[in-house]
Amino acid sequence: MKKRKYSCGLDAAxxxxxxKWKGLILFWLADGPLRFGELRRAVEGISERMxxxxxxxxxxxxxxxxxxHEQVPPKVEYSLTDFGRSLxxxxxxxxxxxxxxMERLEATR
Known part of the structure; x- marks a missing residue:
């Protein structure tokens, strides 16, 4: 029997x-496609490399x-797939x- 990589569904998710960043990226893309620069401005604190x-x-x-999009200057858009939307x-x-x-969580940080 093959050993499972994950112990449960929460582990997989x-x-x-x-x-820190993936959830925020998904959050901002939930409203629709964004260009790289728009996404970088939306996700405060993230470096370009990250x-x-x-x-x-x-x-x-x-x-x-x-x-x-093949144009000058190049235009790249990011959007959620159906799989990403389900997450x-x-x-x-x-x-x-x-x-x-949030207030309670910030007070205990």
Whole structure:
């Protein structure tokens, strides 16, 4: 019998979203496609290099789609795939919980 990589569904979901930035990138892409610069401005505090790395990983996992428009200057847009949208739907209640309890969480930090 093949040993499973994940111990449970939460383990698998956290692996896909692990780290500080992926959830924020997914959050901002939930409203629609964004160009790289727009996404960088939206995700406060992320470096250009880190954004590139995180987008590549999200794209390799099938959560984000990268579309290059052949024009001068080049235009690249990022959007959620159906798979990525399904993840943002799953984490939306977690974000709502965070909003509801933000003051308390900040006070205990």
């Amino acid at each position: 956290i692996d896909v979203m692990g780290g 954004l590139i790395l995180q987008l590549r990983e999200l794209e390799s996992r099938g959560l984000v789609h990268r579309e290059v 943002t739907e799953a984490i939306t209640p977690l974000g709502e919980w965070g909003e509801e309890h």
